[in-house]
Amino acid sequence: MTVIGITGPTGAGKTTALEILESLGFEIVDCDALYYQLLQTDGALRRSLTDAFGQVFLPDGRLDRKAVAKRVFSDPAELAKLNAIVFPAVSAAVKQKIKKCSQKGVAIDAINLVESGMGRMCDATVAVTAPPAIRLRRIMARDGLTQEQAQARIAAQKPDGYYKGLCTYLLENQEEDKEVFQGLMRDFFANLLEFLNGGNANHGCEGMERETADAKEKRL
Numbered sequence: 001m002t003v004i005g006i007t008g009p010t011g012a013g014k015t016t017a018l019e020i021l022e023s024l025g026f027e028i029v030d031c032d033a034l035y036y037q038l039l040q041t042d043g044a045l046r047r048s049l050t051d052a053f054g055q056v057f058l059p060d061g062r063l064d065r066k067a068v069a070k071r072v073f074s075d076p077a078e079l080a081k082l083n084a085i086v087f088p089a090v091s092a093a094v095k096q097k098i099k100k101c102s103q104k105g106v107a108i109d110a111i112n113l114v115e116s117g118m119g120r121m122c123d124a125t126v127a128v129t130a131p132p133a134i135r136l137r138r139i140m141a142r143d144g145l146t147q148e149q150a151q152a153r154i155a156a157q158k159p160d161g162y163y164k165g166l167c168t169y170l171l172e173n174q175e176e177d178k179e180v181f182q183g184l185m186r187d188f189f190a191n192l193l194e195f196l197n198g199g200n201a202n203h204g205c206e207g208m209e210r211e212t213a214d215a216k217e218k219r220l
Helices: 014-023 031-041 043-053 065-072 076-100 132-143 147-155 178-196
Strands: 002-007 026-030 105-109 124-129 169-172 216-219
Touching: 002 014, 002 178, 014 026, 014 105, 014 124, 014 178, 026 031, 026 076, 031 043, 031 076, 031 105, 043 076, 065 076, 076 105, 124 178, 132 147, 169 178
Parallel strands: 002 105, 002 124, 026 105, 124 169, 169 216
Antiparallel strands: none
């Protein structure tokens, strides 16, 4: 069972990377979707959130996301308290997904892959980044945002340098053409899987050396 973690900022190309892994026989675990599923089904998680933050669930049972966001994102201590509840719950659910997976492998899609500790479950972690100008255009086109709104979203996320030294591979997506990027990603993951499975792939990924201090950087 091969487990690959995918992370990185919005508009960089994570979705394309995940599509390629899915086409290669991987089960995709979307941690955002999994979290919202747990909010409906995990009684222990709901009780922990209520104990920590009061009545944060609406009458229909849904989490009052606006109220929680207003409370935690202006207070680092409150955000840390929320993460201390959410990260273990989501990590445990991801472990179960891995345990039950019958496919070639699992790709974990998590914006907080590093912070949550889920990166330690992975055989390799890949951060997909892109130059800010390219991300800006993608986000505006994809989400129908103004330039100011898209810039604010980018500014609120971690810089590309954050992932260096924390992920096994740091891929910078410089391609405007999605089909070209898909081909490059397919080659990258084919080589990565051969490397992880004991092969000697040495083209397209610079030998796939596993580094401990810095991510192996590659511009695509």
